[in-house]
Amino acid sequence: MTDFARLPDLASRALGGAVVAANDEFFAAKENLVLPEPPAERTEFGHRGKEYDGWETRRRRTPGHDWAIVRLGAPGIVAGVVVDTAYFTGNYPPRASVDGAAIEGHCSVDELLKADWQPLLPLTHLAGNTHNYFPVYSDRRVTHVRLNIHPDGGVARLRVHGTVLPDPRLVDACPFDLAALENGGRVTAVSNEFYGRPSQLIGRGTARSMGEGWETSRRRDSGNDWVELALACEGVVTLAELDTSYFLGNAPATAALTGVGAAGEVPLLPRTRLQPDTRHRFVLDGAPGVEHVRLDVYPDGGMARLRLWGRPTAAGRAALGRRWFDALPDVQALEVLGGVGLRPEEAGRLVGARPVSGELPPAVARLLDGPGS
DSSP: OOGGGGSOBTTOGGGTOEEEEESOOSSBOGGGGGOSSOOOOOOOEETTEEOOSSEEOOOOOSSSOEEEEEEEEEEEEEEEEEEEOTTOSSSSOSEEEEEEEOOSSOOOHHHHHTSOOEEEEEEEEOOTTSEEEEEOOOOOEEEEEEEEEESOOEESEEEEEEEEOOOHHHHTTSOEETTOGGGTOEEEEESOOSSBOGGGGGOSSOOSSGGGSEEOOOOOSSOOEEEEEEEEEEEEEEEEEEEOTTOSSSOOSEEEEEEEETTEEEEEEEEEEOOTTOEEEEEOOSOOOEEEEEEEEESOOEESEEEEEEEEOHHHHHHHHHHHHHHSOHHHHHHHHHHTTOOHHHHHHHHHTOSOOSOOOHHHHHHHHOTTO
């Protein structure tokens, strides 16, 4: 596994990803591409032939190639893709490429086909029955990716690993989960991940079983286990949710939360008793802005979800807004500035001068730095 594969899969159905269009799915459905579980070998035959756990097109008898478009569950900057051809041996595509696009709002498939698609991965050779890993070198935020297979065939899964970069306009609407993966939170360190990945702690929705949380091995010393998170941006946490759902004989006995910000290390939640299979909620009063949070569990055990609800600080919101705008592809950046009333020539100058700095027009300052700017 390469380093980029440890980043979240932005396309995963578990994060809200979906395959919204494909030119052909004769033998196997396009939706299989983004299923979170590994592909499985199948031996069943249907009316159209063997049923593979993946996306498979018919044998092409005309010039061209096949494609499928994926809406990312969490838009962001792509660091690498995995084109997984597991169990496709005599019917995998010999080559593939991946493009990215950034879309404002919720467009139709027809509009999506006309988007400004830019290459993320050039046309590259694939191997059959293999996890084909490819790094991507891009600094632009995308909302959709298009997998092109040349000329036809089957792909089991498409993984699009990268860094989530949320839209700050959504952040302004209400308090949000500063730790959530879909909002840009990420795990930066962990003491132990024997039974469950710590990134599942900040996953989308509620856990459906113990297997969808974070669980450590049993400690046989006097220490304790922990996980550290980077928040979506610097923010003030006002409500913490420690959810031990489905952890019955293996929930932590107690837990604590500590934040790290400009003022250094600050306690957010003192060491507090937990119950098994329980959604605990704690109101946090008077906490300063923090950028990182550490969850300590005593002595060990498992947890389904960690939610840290709050609001960005002024500095955190401005940093997020500028990072988001600097990463937008040119076409979307121009559309965003037009939406706040900037004339095309002004918008063009600002987009061409990125990264943005210095004094900005009032409407742009409110967009990038927050409503109070």
